[in-house]
Amino acid sequence: MHPRWSGRCTQCGAWNSLAEEPAVAPARARSAPGWAGRVDGGTDAVALADVPLAGGAPRATGIDELDRSLAGGLVPGSVTLVGGEPGIGKSTLLLQLAASWAASGGRALIVAAEESAGQVRRRAERLGAAVPGVSVVVTTSLPVALDAAGRDAPDLLVVDSVQAVADPAVGAGGGSVSQMRECAASLVHFAKSRGVATVLVGHVTKDGVLAGPKVLEHLVDTVCSFDGERHHALRVLTVSKHRFGPTGELGVFEMTESGLRGVDDPSALLLGDRRSGVAGSVVVPVLEGRRPMLVELQALVARSSLATPRRTAQGIPPGRLALAVAVLEQRAGCSLASCDVFASVVGGVKVAEPAVDLALALALVSAATGTALGPDLVACGEVGLAGELRQVVHTDRRLAEAARLGFTRACVPPSAPDPPPGMSLVRASTLAGAVTALGLGRARGGPARGSVEPGAPADPG
Numbered sequence: 001m002h003p004r005w006s007g008r009c010t011q012c013g014a015w016n017s018l019a020e021e022p023a024v025a026p027a028r029a030r031s032a033p034g035w036a037g038r039v040d041g042g043t044d045a046v047a048l049a050d051v052p053l054a055g056g057a058p059r060a061t062g063i064d065e066l067d068r069s070l071a072g073g074l075v076p077g078s079v080t081l082v083g084g085e086p087g088i089g090k091s092t093l094l095l096q097l098a099a100s101w102a103a104s105g106g107r108a109l110i111v112a113a114e115e116s117a118g119q120v121r122r123r124a125e126r127l128g129a130a131v132p133g134v135s136v137v138v139t140t141s142l143p144v145a146l147d148a149a150g151r152d153a154p155d156l157l158v159v160d161s162v163q164a165v166a167d168p169a170v171g172a173g174g175g176s177v178s179q180m181r182e183c184a185a186s187l188v189h190f191a192k193s194r195g196v197a198t199v200l201v202g203h204v205t206k207d208g209v210l211a212g213p214k215v216l217e218h219l220v221d222t223v224c225s226f227d228g229e230r231h232h233a234l235r236v237l238t239v240s241k242h243r244f245g246p247t248g249e250l251g252v253f254e255m256t257e258s259g260l261r262g263v264d265d266p267s268a269l270l271l272g273d274r275r276s277g278v279a280g281s282v283v284v285p286v287l288e289g290r291r292p293m294l295v296e297l298q299a300l301v302a303r304s305s306l307a308t309p310r311r312t313a314q315g316i317p318p319g320r321l322a323l324a325v326a327v328l329e330q331r332a333g334c335s336l337a338s339c340d341v342f343a344s345v346v347g348g349v350k351v352a353e354p355a356v357d358l359a360l361a362l363a364l365v366s367a368a369t370g371t372a373l374g375p376d377l378v379a380c381g382e383v384g385l386a387g388e389l390r391q392v393v394h395t396d397r398r399l400a401e402a403a404r405l406g407f408t409r410a411c412v413p414p415s416a417p418d419p420p421p422g423m424s425l426v427r428a429s430t431l432a433g434a435v436t437a438l439g440l441g442r443a444r445g446g447p448a449r450g451s452v453e454p455g456a457p458a459d460p461g
């Protein structure tokens with residue numbers, strides 16, 4: 001807060017980064033004199049066991065992947081925030097949601113604050129979503145939107161997006177923090193008082209966080225994030241906060257010519273174009289929510305001409321790549337110090353869990369030595385700083401998924417459970433041990449100084 005004009009932010013030191021926001025009383029306080037906070041069912045304290053369990057049951061949306069991630073569907077009166085980068089498919093998903101909702105007898109109203117009615121109509125035609133029971137109001141004014149919603153009486157309200165609507169009664173400009181907070185608070189109030197399941201679209205900034213303050217996430221019941229690589233068809237819906245069920249369950253979609261399609265078998269889709277016998281490629285069973293999924297990791301190691309060689313990671317946190325490179329050098333005698341290193345997850349998937357460590361390290365050694373690992377192998381385990389391998393949660397479920405897709409060998413830490421039928425395990429207690437057991441190149445065990453020559457001639461087939 002700066003009470004008067006200032007050219008420089010006293011907190012981060014940036015110049016010309018301050019915007020004027022007139023101090024205003026919250027809209028609610030002004031529009032409802034005597035407003036004294038929310039009261040649900042009497043002012044006396046009630047024994048928790050006597051509180052009625054009303055209104056908490058989710059209603060299925062009819063889109064399986066959505067219902068899966070939302071633990072059953074949307075709860076009447078709940079507010080769900082769906083964040084995602086521009087162009088990822090939020091409007092598409094929510095239009096399909098509206099159509100599906102209407103198909104099961106509901107009434108959906110879309111507040112389009114970013115597009116014209118024509119644009120929404122065109123998209124709806126493409127998705128087969130221009131159906132009875134789905135209405136649209138095009139406005140950036142929150143009072144107009146709420147008024148329309150009051151008259152239309154939908155049981156599903158979609159606001160696309162919460163950053164694009166503004167309440168003129170709040171003095172601050174559109175898109176400002178106070179606007180967003182006040183608009184979201186009014187929408188939450190509307191949803192709760194009318195029992196309307198409400199979905200808000202939220203934009204994210206370049207770093208992937210929801211634009212605007214955390215307060216938006218505190219206000220709503222459920223926070224989802226819709227992610228994917230714009231150049232790939234795969235889209236993943238994750239839930240990071242859910243007041244009506246567990247989080248962590250994942251919805252997987254594919255963007256097609258006619259909208260988003262649920263993907264029942266992501267592993268098969270992700271491994272569809274895999275070429276076997278290529279050095280630097282390792283398949284790892286990752287676990288997203290309760291759902292195992294096989295993804296292919298690829299690494300490329302090339303002699304560098306730079307003083308500081310490149311370390312580029314796509315779909316993997318850069319920290320995991322740095323760790324794999326350091327542990328390989330210090331604990332497995334495989335130095336990549338003079339090499340550019342690239343690692344990526346195929347298919348535009350993002351994986352952050354430690355279970356990818358082993359596969360990532362093996363992919364690096366495989367790429368550095370030009371030795372391909374067998375096409376029937378998966379690897380799964382966490383790599384510790386001492387180079388030891390550790391078991392990761394639900395290894396059994398991961399191996400079962402690998403076996404289902406025809407993999408017959410798995411490289412795992414020593415404590416891993418017995419494999420499913422038809423699969424054999426390569427158990428290794430250290431990364432160096434795994435490298436040796438899999439016959440990977442000339443990497444030596446122990447903290448030796450030996451280095452691996454990149455680009456050794458091995459035909460990738």
Ligand code: TYD
Pocket residue numbers: 084085086087088089090091092093123126127255256257258259260
């Ligand atoms: P959109 O839902 O507008 O994204 P957001 O609301 O997150 O900004 O969708 C953006 C992209 O999706 C657009 O570039 C085109 C693509 N798309 C398809 O590939 N197929 C479709 O059926 C639709 C409607 C969109």
Ligand code: MG
Pocket residue numbers: 087090091092114160
């Ligand atoms: Mg949109």
